[in-house]
Amino acid sequence: MPTCRPSCVSAVGLQMQRCVLTVFKEPGIEDSTVIVPVPQSDLHTHFANMLKDGEGMDVTFSVRDQLFDAHRCMLAARSSVFKAELFGEMKETTMKHVKIDDMEPSIFEALLHFIYTDTLPSNCEVDQNVALQHLLVAADRYGLDRLKAICEGKLCERIDVQTVATTLALAEQHGTLQLKNACLRYLSSQGVLQAVKETDEFKHLITSCPSIMVDILDIVAPPSVV
Template identity: 45%
Template sequence: MPTPTTVSTCSPQTEHGKHVFEIFGYSQHRNMGLEQVITSGTFSIGGHDWALLFYPDGYSNREEICIFLKHLSHAEVRASCELRMVDQTTGQPSFFRKTGMTWFNPCCYIQCSGLRMNRREFEASVYLRNDHLTIECIVTVRRSRVSTTQFVNKIEAPPSSGITEQLAKLLEAEENADVTFSVGGETIGAHKILLAVRSPVFRAELFGPMKESKVTIEDMQPAVFRALLHFIYTDSLPDVDQNDARESNSDLIWHLLVAADRYAVDRLKSLCESILCKNLDVETLPTTLALAYQHNCDKLKDICLEFISSSSVMDALMATDGYKDLKTTCPSALIDMFEKTLRSVHTKNCSVY
């Protein structure tokens, strides 16, 4: 009889997370006293609780401001952190302090991992505007993951065959397609039941009173419709760089947002909003803002308006062709944009006094 053999494995596990701590009314927190602290809300990363500590009058020196990361959980953990100050004129973090992996003991923080800055230099810097500052903290937690003990002599189940890949191939081959779409002169085959499950608009169109089997799609490019079908079948975008919405990608994402709204594919619509939000700049903003208004993307609209009011982009924006189109296609966006900018300027002027 063979001797039973068991095995366990150990592998590193890394988790990342970011917390943003915004402080308003900085001047009113001044003169709290040395070692007096403002503590952020508790946030959880890697199964541990953390908080940011801000000392407006310094931790050991009244001539500086200090920021520390504090570990709140009752078990030690190996982690690294990156503390960053956000440039209030660009919205981008630039001044930072990064530490290597170190052990955080229960309910303590390591002073050398803090971010320190001369208070006079800080108060004259781009990190403080309108009595407001923003701190970003990225925490990386590294743990050892040990598997459960298992018998070596066992029957392994085969790995997943990848149903999304199979569905993508089914769409590409148009095998057993029972509906055809005419899009921009091209004919595209698909499967009614999959479309109906994923889109209430397709469900009504394909299984309603008309029960269409041949459908003509107006006002949509074939590439956009194929990308829409690819998402419906696989719950993922085709080969698109989701971190780059510029040039050809931006055009596809804009059109996909319109298509997703048209066919009530809500997750695709949210995904398009997320991609456009990450890649806002002066060139993409006019079209993105207009689409946000036209297709009820409230969060994307607010982010666009906030980008305009918090960045020195107004002059550059007004020089673009997109801005000229925006005046015609979405005048309400311009009204909100100017109101937001004026409020920002008024708040800044009031803070001076």
């Protein structure tokens, strides 16, 4: 309760009072706050186990004669392309067996792993340059933009004389602008272009993506400013 007591009397006869306000807290208020630790999400682990266990799988992919089982709903939820193939008007909607002949089994396996876990598999094969290029193509094919960006970022770190031409062709064909710019910056380094021109990959680049020569010429001999 606040308490007041006289303080002094002014020259004009007005009495002033000084009040002291005391606030009492109810006991136990601070102790009532409870912090409950929340575990990290392990949803990806459950989905990985679902892929591994094989329970409830309802579609099989034959990739160059190697079989992979999966869940239609999972594929459709993660990829609009798979959704159209498995639930749209395409012929695969009535099929329990889908054949893929233009992809390596290891790449399709990595693709499935990403669809279920949103991560790349830990094996070293997928981390190699050629495998990353093929995985980027697969990601672009099935509309997996996050996977495509992950592959693009890793490929940007693996550019050298032997890989820059094929990587640049890949970037041009699949619209990965950051990867394309990284390749062009590498080619602009002193002496690099001359070494790259001696490789078979560069000759293939010229025939498969002739328009890229304009970009290469721009970095070697940029147009003069009038």
